[in-house]
Amino acid sequence: MRAERDDEIYLLCGSPDVRAVVGHLRSEYEARMVTVFAEDRRSEEGVFYNYYVLEQRGNPQYLIVRATVPAGDPQFPSFSAELPAVNWQEREIQDWFGLTATGHPNPRRVALHDNWPDVHPLRKDFRMDTALPHFEGERHIYRPALGEGVLQIPVGPVHAGIIEPGHFSFAVAGEPILYLQLRMFYTHKGTEKLFENLPIHRAVFLAESISGDSSFSHGTAFCQAVERAAEIEVPPSALMTRTILLELERIYNHVADIGAIATDVGFAVANAHASRLREMLFTLNEQLTGSRLLRGAVCVGGVRRAWQPGQQNTLRAAMDAFAREFDDLIAMIHSSDSTRDRLERTGILRPEKARDLGIVGVGGRASGVDLDVRRDHPYAAYGQFSFRVPVYQAGDVWHRMQVRIDEVKESIGMVRTATEQNLYGAHCAAPQTIPADRCAISAVEGWRGEIIHWIRTGPGNRLERCKVKDPSLNNWPALVEAVQGNIIADFPVINKSFNLSYSGTDR
């Protein structure tokens, strides 16, 4: 057992014991499995490691079980049968590292499409610039849906709107959806491997490109990990600035989603207003950081820019104007009975399913999963704020929208409080060398939910490994669950109510 820092405890265990250890933590301490990932340490220590990150309600610590996986016998016991939440993550380990998840109920490829040659890109002996042959053959064999009148509808990877690519295979009987199968990872671009090839100051920009709509959240998660590893103390006003920008990112995405949900049930006027409000926030982002999407605003040690005279007033005035208009927008949506009628009891994700599948973020909170990293593992300046975490049990599209509405209101409150603080202190810690061979975990509640970055530093201001977990990876199975029994015409609005990131999933 080793405490890397107060809130990050590592528990070392051998391959045969991992089931017992993790099982015990889950049953006795009701620990929640946050994420599972692997690391290739063959050249240094002769083994692979699997990491099982666990947390316990009310406890800000992360307990990380580090289990050896022998290089000569590369297999590990699967938890997927009793814990469906790790289904995709264990299969990712199979694909990326070539370790076998024994006892996995569905051990097919998930991250690499079926036509990929037998490669394991996150092994250290796989070169980043390996040239693979062009696509040929089968991508994925879908389970056939049989029965009289049952029809299979393939959709994607190129979709009808301005959205990201992925393949959906619907089995329908008449209008209702019987079963949805997903094929993701179309936008896989080697991100985790790339982290091992870039110096840290460049890697910040790679983190910002994991999911463009979460640039600041992923950038912050990454910088926090480096700061924790190198014991860099971030100045208080920089932490406050990060908090402000994290909340602005949440607000702009939530308001856009509220509009998009409205438009998917035919309420286009509401969306016109919502997209206008998002534009207000994009302009504000630009006024504060130089970038409409808050890019290039975070850096290791703090934030790139100090506050300029007048910016605080700009922020305050924009928040006041936005808050007024947001109330008008919500009043407009709530005044529409037909909108409510379409959204209530549509796309229900039941709380027990959400728990089993490990659903996080907005989708989880609308289905009774009371998790929020800002409250559970405070980072940036969140420890100084009191805020409400909205949780509902109904789990339908209406409540996923309601979670967003409540959160926007809380976020406006937080930003307003933050603008009353003195933000003119140091904006960044002095640059320093990042020591090698340090591990650190970092978590951020992005607007979608829990973002995890885990790093091991290497020599020469580089990384040995960077594991990225976007909340979308957890949440795709929620969509599969929520659409069952709904008519196919409601799929767009159900999908939008989760609004998951393909790029964040695929990396």
Add this chain to the structure above:
Amino acid sequence: MFKIIQQTLRTGIVTTGYPATDADVTPPFRGKPVFDFTLWRDARSAADVCPTQAIAVRDQGDQRTVTVDYGRCVFCGLCAEAGSGEAVWITRGFELATRDRSRLVLTAQYELNPDGTQHRLLKAPDSDTDIETAGRAAHAEIRKLLGRSLAIRQVDAGSCNGCELEIGALNNPIYDIERFGIHFVASPRHADMLLVTGPVTRNMELALLKTFRATPEAKVVVAVGACGISGGIFGENYASLGGVDKVLPVDVYIPGCPPRPQALLHGILLATGRLAEKR
């Protein structure tokens, strides 16, 4: 219903006049970095901080070649801060779209001092990217075909979704791209233009090709963003083929990370030959 109309009237007209009027760009916006190659004493520090190697330095004997590629640039502004003195500064320029990929690349040659700094400029870059003058004849032809209305099929061939946010914004009441008779369509079979974001991943290559083949002639392809132009920060690797022109013939390149909506509009109008008329 009455309240909804009232709210709309209260909001009034919010649509920007761009491109007939100047774009509403706030002063802090980080746009095009501009270089005074004569003043530049050492490009190495800027090359070192550049996240995408848009600035690259190659030394040979006592000579140095410096290349600046706006097709790779993510407009982070670090090059202007990295001890470049007065030689590099950030402007609010964003109208960088071009038909010619090579116009996005500036190459300068220097004679070096013994300490590795630049002694004097031997050869300045040929051109700058501000003005698009090439191919007037082609403009007229394209304009005849696509000038009055345009159907765009957007294809995400592997992007981080940042470009999609800004492309989506073209449909909001501020940019309202339909005022130009331009609209986004669901099928490539209805499209005149493919607006493609990248990098093109190994897994999306075939889907992109099929989309292209399904689009009727005459069609134009526009590559969007640093990743769509060059692969951006992802470059070329086992999973990424790089820019869109690795797979398809590209007619217009729109730099940015992501390009702001006005930059997209500028590039789309350039591709349809309607830009001159609007300025």
